[in-house]
Amino acid sequence: MLVDTCPRCGARAQFEVVWIGKPGSWSRERYPAALVCIACGSPVAGDVSERGHHILGLWADRVTGKEFPDVPRHIAETADEAHRCHSIKAYRAAVLLARSVIEATAKEKEITNGSLIKKIDEMFDRRLIREHVKDGAHEVRHLGNDMAHGDFIDPVDAEESGLILTLMSELLEEVFQSVARVQRARDLRAAKVTGSGA
Numbered sequence: 001m002l003v004d005t006c007p008r009c010g011a012r013a014q015f016e017v018v019w020i021g022k023p024g025s026w027s028r029e030r031y032p033a034a035l036v037c038i039a040c041g042s043p044v045a046g047d048v049s050e051r052g053h054h055i056l057g058l059w060a061d062r063v064t065g066k067e068f069p070d071v072p073r074h075i076a077e078t079a080d081e082a083h084r085c086h087s088i089k090a091y092r093a094a095v096l097l098a099r100s101v102i103e104a105t106a107k108e109k110e111i112t113n114g115s116l117i118k119k120i121d122e123m124f125d126r127r128l129i130r131e132h133v134k135d136g137a138h139e140v141r142h143l144g145n146d147m148a149h150g151d152f153i154d155p156v157d158a159e160e161s162g163l164i165l166t167l168m169s170e171l172l173e174e175v176f177q178s179v180a181r182v183q184r185a186r187d188l189r190a191a192k193v194t195g196s197g198a
């Protein structure tokens, strides 16, 4: 059956092949095709096997990122870019960017000395992050380091990349977002006190 994740509606959906072209010179097994998602009715371009019995890949023409409103802009943009890479299945790029986000977060907190291991540990020592968030950051570092040093032996799969992005987001949540929420609550309380004259 022609089932894949629809790049338009995001659903795990069935597809109908409406057109099959000729394979490109770069691959004789991949036939360019136009498909329609049965779930949302959108046309989607992709590659199928000869005669269109299997989907070999759908082209994600819509990329999805993630917003981090209380994170400093340059870090938030990199984190968003990591999510956009993930959405187009560029998993190695997603992991590498997630590693950069962790390093940039340490730098933002003026932790600039030593290796990334030391920087993550220092964020914990300075009580910027809790222990499990620190451990998560180390997981991002492990996978990111392999790649930063040119070890592309093991491909990164969707699950791994998704998990790494979650761990990255948890760090941003802990260091920036949650702190900003507490500050907003304080500001609101202070404004009320001033307003009531108490």
Ligand SMILES: [Zn+2]
Binding pocket: 006, 007, 008, 009, 010, 011, 013, 037, 038, 039, 040, 041, 042
């Ligand atoms: Zn769809």
